[in-house]
Structures are given as structure tokens and as C-alpha cells.
Amino acid sequence: MPDTLNISAYLFTPIDDAPALRPVLRERAVHAGLLGTVILAAEGINLFLAGAPDAVRGFIDELQRDPRFAELRAKESWSAQQPFQKMLVKVKREIIRMDHPTIRPDAGRAPAVSPTTLRRWLDQGADDEGREIVLLDTRNAFEVAYGSFEGAADWRIERFTQFPDAAAAHRSELDGKTVVSFCTGGIRCEKAALHLRESGVEAYQLDGGILGYFEHEGRAHWSGECFVFDEREALTPELAPATH
Template sequence: MSTLNISAYRFVSLDDLPTLRERVLERCHALALKGTILLAPEGINLFLAGSREAIDSFLDWLRIDSRFAGLQAKESLSDDVPFKRMRVRLKKEIITLRKPTIRPEGGRAPAVDPATLKRWLDQGHDDEGHDVVLLDTRNAYETDVGMFPQAVDYRIASFTELPDALAADQTRYAGKTVVSYCTGGIRCEKAVLHMQDIGMQRVFQLEGGILKYFEEVGGVHWQGDCFVFDERGAVDKALAPSLSADERIDNEHPSGSAAA
């Protein structure tokens, strides 16, 4: 497999969006990268594909800007480039929740790393003996491809529906440790901050999302594959493309935007 695919995000305050967009797009074109980058006042969300040399060069260039110095990428490989073009888009949010009081750039949500979550699932409780509830923050068409089978799945059509679903079901989580998860971490980070805002305790995001979980612990306890927002459609637990060409889900899904 000759194509390196990365996904990454960073919540950080950005106030030079039009200029930054032009600089980022110019650099991506110069390196022959393809994919989608979202820029918003709250940060950056990116999915890129290209040669390892080009990807590494872009990340090195991006991290020269101190705002992106801590950006970490999840990697996977494919034979082909799973994007048709290169887009850099300006958005109100890099992941839409429509909760303006949620500002991840002001401080990260509590997180649990993949190895710790695996241990908790192995033993049936967290390290303090609390039952663990997994919360899938993704859309229904994503959970249909694969999920932790014991997770709460609200069958939402959009991330913006999650707050109402939680509000109607809050007693489910009383006295338990809640770990929210998503593809790459961005949605579950906002979800945890919202859960804290409504008074929920012992809430964590899965650090790096499903992709990092596959990378570090091999997808133990996971059932199925993981939907991704490009022409691969999904990746398996080895982070390899898992769907045949006629099964792939078009990356121009009605949502029209990258997610993680």
C-alpha cells in the first residue's frame, strides 16, 4: 500500500481564517495532497492522503505554527488515494454541535487511552469498580458499519441531535463511568464537555477515537469495521480498507463535511 491517509484535529482559537485557508491550500497543492481540511474559529479538522514524504512535509510545515504544534495524526494505508480533490473549507465549527458555550479550545475534556479502556472492558468495570457505559456519538449510518456492541447508540442522524438524546436519558448514566467515542476523537471530545455542562460526572472521551483504539489495541471488544469519510468507506481493525468498490459509501454523504 503506497498511500498514507491521516486524520487529525486540534481545538485552538483561530482568527485569520481566510489567509490561513489560502496558505494551507497552496501548501497542499504544492505537495499533491488530496482530502478535506476544515478551518473554524475553534480549530482545524483534517483528512489528507498522499505519499508519506508529502504528508510528513505538510505536518512539519503546519506545526511550525505554534497553534498546531501539538497536532497528532492517526494513520492508515491504502493502495489508492481515497479522495478526488483537495478542499479547504471555512466553517462556523469544525464539528457542528450548535452549543456555543462548549469551547474545547479553552481546555481539553478528560480522556482515557485505548489500553486503559480495553482493560476496563476486560475486567467489566473501571479501576474504582464503577460500571462502564460506552456512548457512541456517531450517526446511525456509521454505527451500522461497526461499533462496541454494548455501547449506547441513539441512532442519531446528526451530531446536533446528541444533546437532546442525552437530556432524555440522563438517569441511565447515574453512578457509572461514561466513555464517549467516535471515529477520531473530535465528536467525543465535544460530547464530554457537554455532558460535564449538564452535570454528568466521571465522563471521559476515548483518546484518539476508534482509529487510535484499532492502532494501539487491535480492536479488541469491537464488532465490525469503522466507517471513514472517504472513498474507502470503512477500515477494518488492521486499519486496512474493508469494503469493495461497489459497497463503498460515497464521501459526498448528504452531511457534506468531514468528521472524526
């Protein structure tokens, strides 16, 4: 039975003391025996951690006592071994780099579609107003190769900073349609949806990303696996490490 708890979580929330917070969080994580990565920026926090279940959940509980992180929600999965080798806490300009400073999720989120709603839309072939659905994969091309939603648009970007240019090039393909952007855990598709809405597209983000969809709806309308940035490499729709 796998006994290592893996979590991924992010939250766009204003942080004005990231350099001072960095050693505090690292000491707390090391003391709890956790490994993984925490990224801090003025726009929020992004983290991937693994360790003993009580230690991982205790770290999140303590983090949520800070009012800035009270809304942080972690997605859980399990592995037989520790998938990380180090405990890193980094301060960066953005928690996910887009190089588009007008996009500020910490100032207001893009509208979200729940996994249950998305599955209903896909089952019926349109949204609740009868509009055509465009599922937009905002991940890098090598990630998409592991698996994606059936029929999803894939713009073959190599890094997320290319997304704004790709969106401009494909803008006409989205007119009059309901666009649902998705990514692994939700962070990239949240910025993507805001950018698309800024340009007049009726865009939504998939709440909780692919991993959140797997948790609630399993493999419905999905083909393949989901790449993750740790030694597990990929997860199945059952949130188990893929075997290769």
C-alpha cells in the same frame, strides 16, 4: 503493498485568522500533491489528507511549526489508491457542528481515557473504582451500522447537532456510571464529553477515537468495521480498507 498514506487529525486551538489561513494551506497542500479536506474555524482545525508519505508528513511537520498547531497529532492508515478526488480547504463556524456555543474545547479539553486504559476497564468489567462503564457511540446511526464496541449505547442520532437533545432524553441512564464517549477520530466525542460533564455526568472521551484504539488495541471488544468519510468507505481494526 499500499503506498498512499492517509491521515486524519484535529486540534481544538484558537484561530483568529481562518479566512487568511485558508489559501495558504490550500496552496501548500496542492504543491505537495495532496488531496482531501481541511476545515478551519475559530475553535480549531480538522483535516483528512492523502498522498505520498513524505509529502503528507511534510505538510504536518510544516503545520506544526505554527505554535497554534504544535500539538496536532495525525492518525495514519494506508491504501493502494488515492481515496479523495479534490483538495478542499473550508472555513466554517465549527470544525464539527454541534450548535451548542457553551462547549469550547479550545478553552479546555475533557478528561481522556487512553485505549490501553479503556481495554483494561472493559476486560475487568468496570473502571478502576468499580463503577459501571457506559460506552457511548456519538456517531451518526448509519456509521454505527458498520461496527461499534460491543454493548455500546447508540442513541440513533442522524447528525451531531441532535446529540444535546439525545443526551437530555437519556440523562437518567448515565447517573452513577462512568461514561466513555467515542467516535471515529476523537473530535465529536471530545465535544460530547464536555457537554455531558456540563450536565453533571462523569464523562470521558476515548483519546484518539476509534482509529486510535485500533492502532493500539486492535479489535478487542470491537465488532465490525469503522466507517470513514472517503472512498475507502470503512476500515478494519487492522486499519486496512474493508472489502465489500
